[in-house]
Amino acid sequence: MKINQEQESALIGMILGDAYVQKTGSRNARLRLEQQDAHREYLIWKTHLLKGLFQGKPTMLKRIHPKTQKTYSYVRQQSNASPYLGKLRALFYSNGKKQIPEKLYQWLVSDIGFAVWFYDDGYYYVRDRSLYLYLGTVSRKEATIAKDVLRKRFNLQSTIADKGKKGFALYFPASERNKVRDILTKYRVPIMAYKIPD
Template sequence: MPFVENTKVYKMNRIERNIIIGSLLGDGSLALYGRSKNAYYREHGCEKQIPYRKWKAEKLKNLDFKILTNCKNPKLCSPSSNIYTKLHNLFYKNGKKVLTPENILLLDHPIGLACLYMDDGSLVIDSSKRKNGSIYIFPRIYIYTLNFSKDENIILKNHIAKKFNIYTKLKKRKDGKHYILEINKKNEIIKFINTVNPFVEQIPCMHYKMKLRERFEEKRLTLINQGYKNINNWSENITENKYSKDEENFIIISKQAGISDRKIASHLGRNYWGIVDKVRRLKLQNRI
């Protein structure tokens, strides 16, 4: 059968672009070879993550993304297009994926950060024994950016701080290119979860990456079964992300008056992206 180059013209919006960029920093890749003049996106995953790939395919359906299940591992892929060739030119150098101060600017919406986390992130509940015999439980969030160099991780670290106001730190490892990003401060962990959760919560198979209370309780019960008794209650002090009726009314009135999401967030002392999502939800409920 003769090779036929895809000629359909695609145009991606901001949400679609961020899903692709966040995934490109994680499990996704861009391929450009053979007789094709243009690159295409591809992403492999295990069967347990098929619902996650289906979520991506649905979000990217206007770009004709499909899931192929007739191969060893389910694959999410796009048609070839010049929009991916342009991205390939930005994110690949000598056939290897790279991060630069220029291309990282394309990650500018929390849905992209959520995709990076769901692809290559994890919530770890750790513990340490104190001198008085008590056990301290604490969380860490890791983003396994081992495919990127130290300098590239610093670029990503600085961008996440500047764009999303979330502060990570470099953590050295023996594998890969030796560096990943870590969040270990309570306020930053909560801020990160509040930023990405509106998107992660749409995918049940990914909920375990968000459920701090449940994961803490599992760890606590494990330690109790091991004979430990004096265990801290970190999880009981987690700040809830719920909005009071007064806050909801303030948001509704403010939006009706044309006040920006950023000013509303500043007035309420809330995360900007959290307000963006709350406004979206209120609109879906026809309350704005």
């Protein structure tokens, strides 16, 4: 499977964000993307970035929310299985749980990876013009790796915020807003425009 550096960075951004790399054998894995139905356009945009990986169209599924008991619709697209994705599974799930790998710097090369990651897990707070990139239940060491990579690769300055049960997040002050906006507008997806700082 051949992909270029920008596609690989986009793929890394997806894995850091909402994507799941599912083991399919001793060496192979596949990529699973899911989005709420309202964000179908975004899921399709992601699959077009990695055309060689995906076949067919997204599948519409329904789920019952465990707390609210409300039914909601979402779309799913799964890639073909490959040893390359098996290698990424070993990198990001070495202990069975998704993690931020120590070698992230050598994988997250293009800023499209940050854009995808932010579209998945980032939030822009209009009131104080600050931004957060939620990392989930990673360790502080993993959060530090993410912070350092974004600073070294893309000159994005952030601090680590402990969000309690939500885990760690990277906090970008208002002074970083223009830099984040410049990256996101390069890879603008209309349905996700609400995440782009003004």
